[in-house]
Amino acid sequence: xxxxxxxxxxxxxxxxxxxxxxxxxxxxxxxxxxxxxxxxxxxxxxxxxxxxxxxxxxxxxxxxxxxxxxxxxxxxxxxxxxxxxxxxxxxxxxxxxxxxxxxxxxxxxxxxxxxxxxxxxxxxxxxxxxxxxxxxxxxxxxxxxxxxxxxxxxxxxxxxxxxxxxxxxxxxxxxxxxxxxxxxxxxxxxxxxxxxxxxxxxxxxxxxxxxxxxxxxxxxxxxxxxxxxxxxxxxxxxxxxxxxxxxxxxxxxxxxxxxxxxxxxxxxxxxxxxxxxxxxxxxxxxxxxxxxxxxxxxxxxxxxxxxxxxxxxxxxxxxxxxxxxxxxxx
Amino acid sequence: xxxxxxxxxxxxxxxxxxxxxxxxxxxxxxxxxxxxxxxxxxxxxxxxxxxxxxxxxxxxxxxxxxxxxxxxxxxxxxxxxxxxxxxxxxxxxxxxxxxxxxxxxxxxxxxxxxxxxxxxxxxxxxxxxxxxxxxxxxxxxxxxxxxxxxxxxxxxxxxxxxxxxxxxxxxxxxxxxxxxxxxxxxxxxxxxxxxxxxxxxxxxxxxxxxxxxxxxxxxxxxxxxxxxxxxxxxxxxxxxxxxxxxxxxxxxxxxxxxxxxxxxxxxxxxxxxxxxxxxxxxxxxxxxx
Numbered sequence: 247x248x249x250x251x252x253x254x255x256x257x258x259x260x261x262x263x264x265x266x267x268x269x270x271x272x273x274x275x276x277x278x279x280x281x282x283x284x285x286x287x288x289x290x291x292x293x294x295x296x297x298x299x300x301x302x303x304x305x306x307x308x309x310x311x312x313x314x315x316x317x318x319x320x321x322x323x324x325x326x327x328x329x330x331x332x333x334x335x336x337x338x339x340x341x342x343x344x345x346x347x348x349x350x351x352x353x354x355x356x357x358x359x360x361x362x363x364x365x366x367x368x369x370x371x372x373x374x375x376x377x378x379x380x381x382x383x384x385x386x387x388x389x390x391x392x393x394x395x396x397x398x399x400x401x402x403x404x405x406x407x408x409x410x411x412x413x414x415x416x417x418x419x420x421x422x423x424x425x426x427x428x429x430x431x432x433x434x435x436x437x438x439x440x441x442x443x444x445x446x447x448x449x450x451x452x453x454x455x456x457x458x459x460x461x462x463x464x465x466x467x468x469x470x471x472x473x474x475x476x477x478x479x480x481x482x483x484x485x486x487x488x489x490x491x492x493x494x495x496x497x498x499x500x501x502x503x504x505x506x507x508x509x510x511x512x513x514x515x516x517x518x519x520x521x522x523x524x525x526x527x528x529x530x531x532x533x534x535x536x537x538x539x540x541x542x543x544x545x546x547x548x549x550x551x552x553x554x555x556x557x558x559x560x561x562x563x564x565x566x567x568x569x570x571x572x573x574x575x576x
Numbered sequence: 577x578x579x580x581x582x583x584x585x586x587x588x589x590x591x592x593x594x595x596x597x598x599x600x601x602x603x604x605x606x607x608x609x610x611x612x613x614x615x616x617x618x619x620x621x622x623x624x625x626x627x628x629x630x631x632x633x634x635x636x637x638x639x640x641x642x643x644x645x646x647x648x649x650x651x652x653x654x655x656x657x658x659x660x661x662x663x664x665x666x667x668x669x670x671x672x673x674x675x676x677x678x679x680x681x682x683x684x685x686x687x688x689x690x691x692x693x694x695x696x697x698x699x700x701x702x703x704x705x706x707x708x709x710x711x712x713x714x715x716x717x718x719x720x721x722x723x724x725x726x727x728x729x730x731x732x733x734x735x736x737x738x739x740x741x742x743x744x745x746x747x748x749x750x751x752x753x754x755x756x757x758x759x760x761x762x763x764x765x766x767x768x769x770x771x772x773x774x775x776x777x778x779x780x781x782x783x784x785x786x787x788x789x790x791x792x793x794x795x796x797x798x799x800x801x802x803x804x805x806x807x808x809x810x811x812x813x814x815x816x817x818x819x820x821x822x823x824x825x826x827x828x829x830x831x832x833x834x835x836x837x838x839x840x841x842x843x844x845x846x847x848x849x850x851x852x853x854x855x856x857x858x859x860x861x862x863x864x865x
Contacts, residue, residue, distance in 0.1 A: 311667070313667045313670060360846075360849070360850045363849075363850070364849055366666060366667065366670075367609040367666075367670060368804070368808075368849055370609075370611075370670060371800050371804065371845055371849070372845060372846055372849050372850075374797075375797070375841075375845045375846055376842075376846065378797070378839070378842055379839055379842045379843070379846070382835075382838060382839045495793070502671075502674070506671070533686075534685045534686060534689030535682040535683065535684070535686035535689060535789075536682070536686075537682070538679065538681055538685060539679060539682035539683065539686070541678065542675045542677075542678035542679035542682060545671070545672075545674075545675035545678075546657060546672065546675045546676070546679070549661060549668060549671060549675065550657070550660055550661065553664070553668070
């Protein structure tokens, strides 16, 4: 999925290389399930889901430049909407994905409205509170969410595909995630994405150019909610269970670290961050405190020494990887 | 019943006020909202626990020592992690304090992962009985210490030379540096003082609550609620907000539902900020373009 961006960001290259490199990458991605076992495939799937979540979080944090921690709210709403639609209303998983992402998007719009009046710390505190309030809702919303024990996602295999479950899910993630990512990259390269960056750099100047900060901010929250909500639904599909503890402050730390390590305002960075960090909690979970210490030290290192994250470093070494905010030349 | 609830609310609210005071000190001096302040509070309690239970010091020696250690810890955090990015946008510094908060919590979890530690009572005095209302010695100490510290800081900020210098350093760091104010030193000392205040709060509550690595987050969010009510950086507002949150939380927890205690602060924050984005006593921010 990142090949499209890499290729498009690469500028003018030889015609053959321009076609061959993405084709090879696409082939490698498609063939991947033949080279993995179940566990590795599960981790790869998680990486894809978190890549999507990180891109969505980055829209508000990196492109719009607002310190909003609403991503755990979007993530949780997406996952719970997906779980409830499947478990309670018997929808097949492929039909529940889009409504779940839309629920995330709606949450984004709703959170975006009060966010218009708030800036900086106030926004951070309110969005943090909303996330925790929702988590309280999951715990106490017994009939819908089954409280702290969480709800189990019904088995969801595609009968017609003669593939192991994890490989099936991999292709689902590849298609769904790829589509959402493609839409996001295009959105970022359109007038909308440029308006978000303009608001980040100087809200007053952006307004003076005719961009309504209110409209574009709400749009950013809404789209971020949609993308992260979709990530949450896919996460629920992979985990097979939706429980309140999946949406606590550890989740926030993981997603925050992925975005920051990858680089604020960079789609490639978010995908890289997900690639590097998604598997870390699997290893660190057995040692109390290790998850927090490792991620916080990573965050501190990024903030002190490489404010643009990995993508910033990559851009310095390979200037071709610069992600433009305008469309490629025809 | 009602009187008892109000009194324990005031006692709880005093703790929130102390935590809010520590955050206000850093906010006034450096313009930074310190998301790691809850962890200073938690660390204060744990340092005291180590000194009393493991090193065997008497409380009256351990408590000042813990406050001094936390002062140094606050200064160290400022020097090592905040000062290098002092010129970065505030959003970056806020992210740094979020990272510090997780780091300190992680360190505490290494030692006390899943344990919940009880701390022995310090003030072994019989509780005061006033009619139907019972006041424990611990409650009285908490309220008294809070009042004394609040009054002290009010004087420092509004009446003393040091307070005015600190305000100048925050309002215009470059200008303050030009007229010979050591802005870095002030920032470091303010972080130290804030951490020490957090430790005082932690030490005061340690005997009446249990100690666990996540205890800071619980208090921080309530202090935030108090500060959003009172307006960030406003000392009087922080006290009024803290007492309001403390009392209302007790009342809501008893008369509405016990589950309300967990989320009352969040509701206060959301409702207050949507109605009054600059706090109830805060002034509207004027931005110069």
